[in-house]
Amino acid sequence: MTAPATPPLIRRERDGDVLILTIDTPGAPVNTLAPALGDALLSVVGDLDRDPEIRACVIASGKPDSFIAGADIEQFLEFRREQDAERTSRMGQDILNALAALRVPVVAAIHGACLGGGLELALACRYRIATDHPKTVLALPEVQLGLIPGMGGTQRLPRLVGLQAALDLILTGKNVRAKKALQLGLVDEMVHPAILRDIAVARALELANGTRRPVRPGRGAGATGLLLDTNFAGRGVVFRKARESVLSKTHGHFPAPLAAIDAVRAGFEHGMAAGLREEAKRFGELAMTEVSRQLIFLFFATTALKKDAGVDAPVPAPRPVRKLGVLGAGFMGAGIASIAAPRGTVVRLKDTDTARVGKGLAAVRDVLQEQLRRRHVTKQQFADQMSLVSGATTYAGFGNADLVIEAVFEDLDLKHRVLREVEPALAPGAVYASNTSTIPIARIAQAAVHPERVLGMHFFSPVHRMPLLEVIAAPATDRQAIVTAVDYGRALGKTVIVVRDGPGFYTTRALAAYLNEAGLLLDEGAAIDAVDRALVEFGFPVGPITLLDEVGIDVGGKVGRVLAEAFGNRMTPSQALSRVVEAGRTGRKGGSGFYRYDKTGTKGGVDPTVYGVIGHAGAHNPIPGGEIVERCVLAMVNEAAHCLQEGILRSPRDGDIGAVFGIGFPPFRGGPFRYIDTVGAEEIVRRLEELEGRFAARFRPAESLIDLARAHRRFYPAEGRPV
Numbered sequence: 090m091t092a093p094a095t096p097p098l099i100r101r102e103r104d105g106d107v108l109i110l111t112i113d114t115p116g117a118p119v120n121t122l123a124p125a126l127g128d129a130l131l132s133v134v135g136d137l138d139r140d141p142e143i144r145a146c147v148i149a150s151g152k153p154d155s156f157i158a159g160a161d162i163e164q165f166l167e168f169r170r171e172q173d174a175e176r177t178s179r180m181g182q183d184i185l186n187a188l189a190a191l192r193v194p195v196v197a198a199i200h201g202a203c204l205g206g207g208l209e210l211a212l213a214c215r216y217r218i219a220t221d222h223p224k225t226v227l228a229l230p231e232v233q234l235g236l237i238p239g240m241g242g243t244q245r246l247p248r249l250v251g252l253q254a255a256l257d258l259i260l261t262g263k264n265v266r267a268k269k270a271l272q273l274g275l276v277d278e279m280v281h282p283a284i285l286r287d288i289a290v291a292r293a294l295e296l297a298n299g300t301r302r303p304v305r306p307g308r309g310a311g312a313t314g315l316l317l318d319t320n321f322a323g324r325g326v327v328f329r330k331a332r333e334s335v336l337s338k339t340h341g342h343f344p345a346p347l348a349a350i351d352a353v354r355a356g357f358e359h360g361m362a363a364g365l366r367e368e369a370k371r372f373g374e375l376a377m378t379e380v381s382r383q384l385i386f387l388f389f390a391t392t393a394l395k396k397d398a399g400v401d402a403p404v405p406a407p408r409p410v411r412k413l414g415v416l417g418a419g420f421m422g423a424g425i426a427s428i429a430a431p432r433g434t435v436v437r438l439k440d441t442d443t444a445r446v447g448k449g450l451a452a453v454r455d456v457l458q459e460q461l462r463r464r465h466v467t468k469q470q471f472a473d474q475m476s477l478v479s480g481a482t483t484y485a486g487f488g489n490a491d492l493v494i495e496a497v498f499e500d501l502d503l504k505h506r507v508l509r510e511v512e513p514a515l516a517p518g519a520v521y522a523s524n525t526s527t528i529p530i531a532r533i534a535q536a537a538v539h540p541e542r543v544l545g546m547h548f549f550s551p552v553h554r555m556p557l558l559e560v561i562a563a564p565a566t567d568r569q570a571i572v573t574a575v576d577y578g579r580a581l582g583k584t585v586i587v588v589r590d591g592p593g594f595y596t597t598r599a600l601a602a603y604l605n606e607a608g609l610l611l612d613e614g615a616a617i618d619a620v621d622r623a624l625v626e627f628g629f630p631v632g633p634i635t636l637l638d639e640v641g642i643d644v645g646g647k648v649g650r651v652l653a654e655a656f657g658n659r660m661t662p663s664q665a666l667s668r669v670v671e672a673g674r675t676g677r678k679g680g681s682g683f684y685r686y687d688k689t690g691t692k693g694g695v696d697p698t699v700y701g702v703i704g705h706a707g708a709h710n711p712i713p714g715g716e717i718v719e720r721c722v723l724a725m726v727n728e729a730a731h732c733l734q735e736g737i738l739r740s741p742r743d744g745d746i747g748a749v750f751g752i753g754f755p756p757f758r759g760g761p762f763r764y765i766d767t768v769g770a771e772e773i774v775r776r777l778e779e780l781e782g783r784f785a786a787r788f789r790p791a792e793s794l795i796d797l798a799r800a801h802r803r804f805y806p807a808e809g810r811p812v
């Protein structure tokens with residue numbers, strides 16, 4: 090008996106003189122540039138060079154909606170030394186160099202995601218055709234994993250589209266659609282998917298016959314771009330500016346963009362071979378960095394979350410959400426409506442008076458119009474989306490809502506009232522979600538006749554930008570309601586974690602512990618800007634005091650009170666915050682907070698008069714940055730560990746994703762639980778105990794941490810795939 094033959098990774102097919110190569114990794118949903126595919130490609134390239142009958146070649150994908158989704162990221166975790174990664178990069182470069190040097194022209198026929206190594210492969214082809222389908226996106230996203238393109242991308246891209254456009258793509262890792270790719274010169278042609286193959290074959294022959302030469306309009310931004318690329322001094326300016334901009338955005342925490350600039354520069358200054366050498370060397374170095382390991386972990390964690398229904402098997406079918414009712418057309422309500430309409434959901438907004446409804450609708454329009462302005466949607470699509478959203482001051486139209494999201498003021502009595510009012514109007518089986526950020530769902534659900542349909546859907550502001558949704562399951566919530574919220578949240582493009590009910594759930598609680606500690610530092614006389622600076626240096630996008638000004642000091646004060654009631658001395662509010670709240674300062678929205686704001690809301694320096702409000706003449710205690718970081722970060726990390734041990738969190742993975750995507754924990758540190766693993770649980774416990782000795786019980790280490798330290802264990806495996 091013979092074993093069934095494994096289907097080849099690359100199917101070969103002749104169309105006259107053209108060889109069509111279809112990449113189709115058996116059994117995988119998408120193609121990735123795994124080592125086996127590299128080998129297969131090399132062998133095809135060798136055969137092609139030897140076969141005189143073949144005059145041209147087309148490379149396409151056998152997968153429905155993706156060309157090549159990138160490198161096989163799992164192989165990156167196998168690297169033990171820089172040299173391993175550098176060698177892998179060199180091998181990839183060699184394969185693509187061989188492809189680029191083929192005697193016959195090769196055309197890349199791109200439909201679907203063409204990312205990372207996939208785009209580098211396309212760049213090594215002589216001609217690129219992309220379909221005009223929305224799923225067709227091109228990008229070099231390696232920096233998002235703490236790496237740089239390692240198969241010639243840093244060399245071929247600038248040579249194709251010009252220095253500035255190439256740096257923009259490589260340093261951000263952003264996606265471009267086919268239309269933009271065509272404008273940049275990244276692809277030569279854009280066609281409808283139905284004719285992709287035929288056009289690719291025709292172009293391959295034309296290139297072979299010499300009747301077509303690629304026109305490359307995209308080199309740089311017109312004449313200026315060309316001048317900058319060819320002029321030594323001009324290039325120097327571009328590289329310097331790029332470096333400065335990276336450093337100001339990343340505070341030096343992300344080495345990959347800087348390495349990418351060096352690799353591109355080496356290619357410009359010393360030629361392609363030197364550029365490729367530099368690229369491989371830097372790829373090797375980056376692959377072994379902690380930053381890259383953490384970013385790769387986050388990639389795996391988010392991918393795993395996408396498959397997590399939020400409840401254990403057997404998973405009930407979610408209720409499809411076609412109609413959404415939103416209670417409260419304020420900041421959050423309007424934000425939720427503005428992401429629901431583009432997904433085709435019919436949205437009904439309800440508020441107390443027509444002026445507020447009108448304001449909410451205008452806010453939705455603003456968000457959607459921004460998409461129109463950026464040409465992400467057409468005028469027709471914009472009009473269609475707006476036509477899905479309507480508003481009222483009554484519950485008319487709520488009877489056929491599949492899901493209702495309540496986003497009225499953070500007030501339990503009010504939340505009870507609106508729930509009592511709307512519930513009789515709802516269809517049986519409709520799900521009711523509160524967007525509360527603090528109040529336990531079970532308390533809200535006390536007003537419900539059907540508490541099993543009530544849960545929390547905690548969105549973050551601004552809703553259209555923030556990637557996280559925290560779904561809160563109360564003890565009475567039924568499983569179908571949970572999967573409905575998770576499924577719909579995902580349809581809205583969010584990364585969804587499911588947490589158990591409790592005051593502040595997970596994200597608000599972890600954030601509150603951190604903000605509270607920052608407030609206590611101010612009580613001790615620390616300078617406001619010193620506290621912010623230290624935590625930005627650690628990697629938070631903004632410091633905690635700036636964050637309080639942003640979210641609203643009054644909001645922070647309210648949250649603080651609720652959590653202090655629940656957790657006692659671990660969350661006793663700082664005097665600084667209480668006094669600033671009492672003084673009526675609300676932060677940016679009120680034009681007066683810890684910092685100064687001008688009439689347009691632009692932030693200035695620290696408002697010196699706020700120290701008088703806090704109760705001292707000025708910052709008088711130069712607390713070292715290291716101590717500021719240690720106290721604030723460990724307060725958050727310890728609270729996260731409490732949440733895990735209490736079962737608020739289902740896993741460390743959810744805790745890490747929630748902290749990074751919801752409350753700004755530095756992604757290159759992986760999240761609170763990855764941070765504990767990196768520093769070591771024993772060391773974290775030791776530091777917490779030391780702080781407990783100095784500052785009382787709020788720093789007492791969570792039991793889960795003590796257990797972990799005693800057992801010399803970690804939250805995640807030390808090697809291999811983390812989740």
Ligand code: NAI
Nearest residue numbers: 417418419420421439440441496497498499524525526550
């Ligand atoms: P907001 O003050 O902008 O909007 C609340 C809206 O609810 C107002 O338009 C108000 O007129 C309306 N409202 C009051 N009574 C109502 C009733 N009986 N029926 C219908 N509408 C009514 O407040 P925001 O910021 O949108 O917050 C709403 C909820 O979202 C709160 O529970 C808050 O804790 C939560 N949240 C807020 C976040 C933020 O950053 N602002 C972040 C996450 C959650």
